[in-house]
Amino acid sequence: QKEVEQNSGPLSVPEGAIASLNCTYSDRGSQSFFWYRQYSGKSPELIMFIYSNGDKEDGRFTAQLNKASQYVSLLIRDSQPSDSATYLCAVNNDYKLSFGAGTTVTVRA
């Protein structure tokens, strides 16, 4: 079983809609959870991190964490064409991050 699994894409949403991305992880001891965004041909950049159960909001982005279910999600509200990218879920485990395969999001104008 892969350490970090993401829902398979690609995900296509109309402009202004909500994009919902899901991620599950296998190590119950993981404490820190991250969402990175990667534009085509570029390096990943951090957009959200969450450490505690519940929701965390930052602008149009909301991260949700449920440690009991080993589940973390990212909601993108009012999706814009500039949100079209691959979103990588990452889980911290003792000095290193394990990444999911990523979900590619396309926002249709």
Place this chain on the structure above:
Amino acid sequence: NAGVTQTPKFQVLKTGQSMTLQCAQDMNHNSMYWYRQDPGMGLRLIYYSASEGTTDKGEVPNGYNVSRLNKREFSLRLESAAPSQTSVYFCASSGTSWASSNTGELFFGEGSRLTVL
């Protein structure tokens, strides 16, 4: 403000050739990492260095070696390149302290695209 700098950005090798990917960071970070990214497989950790003087294997270390030359520099060496090592390689760094190194916020270089024929 350079951040994480990788060289070279592009390289083509023949099977069996060797090469070293260089990485340097100017953020005084403790931890440094080498990842490879292949289509549909996300980022996979090759080696990491939690602090100066230490290195550890990641998920896919076979065929690679690393050197943490000093706090700033972390190099990745392919001794005998194979076509399976065709990939995009990312160097990353994190943390100015033990605690912040362990939070997982990574700063990535621009990537090095390697093709092995």
